[in-house]
């Protein structure tokens with residue numbers, strides 16, 4: 436997808452709306468995996484509207500963020516421009532940061548838009564200090580396998596999907612790869628895998644969004660990685 440495609444996402448983005456998938460499942464779990472970030476320098480890669488950055492700033496991190504889509508960045512800037520630095524940049528290209536600039540990199544729900552993970556993963560490795568960590572959340576390969584018709588789990592395929600949102604339907608395209616390919620791509624750039632998680636939503640989702648809660652507690656939705664750059 437291009438920056439213009441993400442402009443359409445920005446059009447229906449509503450920072451105030453609570454989403455069971457994002458606010459009660461994905462974000463709490465990635466923030467937990469980030470651990471203690473107090474005083475650490477953290478890059479939010481594909482930061483979108485900046486909600487993860489806001490949580491990490493509240494935990495004492497020095498935040499930097501980038502996104503391909505300027506309209507999504509506008510939401511993040513509106514909330515946080517006086518507290519952190521934002522850039523327009525692409526995960527598919529060399530990043531505008533120094534070698535070994537960061538203690539942590541977070542990439543939440545953005546990597547499945549990128550066909551070839553070798554550039555973003557080797558860039559995360561480059562901009563991290565030795566011993567630094569990366570947290571990634573992305574579509575679970577099993578969920579997308581079903582969406583793609585369940586034919587060839589091991590294929591690396593482009594999926595076209597539509598998301599029904601309260602303000603309209605959004606047509607999206609993203610890449611599905613099997614877990615084994617994700618692991619190979621991570622190891623190929625020299626990052627070590629500390630954890631692979633299939634976590635649960637937070638308990639309050641049960642009461643507020645019973646249908647989504649049932650889905651999230653019985654079917655894999657996203658997959659989460661904690662990676663480390665060796666010392």
Ligand SMILES: C[S@@+](CC[C@H](N)C(=O)[O-])C[C@H]1O[C@@H](n2cnc3c(N)ncnc32)[C@H](O)[C@@H]1O
Pocket residue numbers: 441480481482483484485486487501502503504507524525526527542543544545548549
């Ligand atoms: C589903 S949103 C996630 C935003 C944020 N990380 C979150 O979880 O709230 C996906 C984001 O990835 C960004 N994105 C997609 N492809 C990108 C690329 N090649 N480089 C940088 N950002 C990209 C989009 O603009 C969008 O803001």
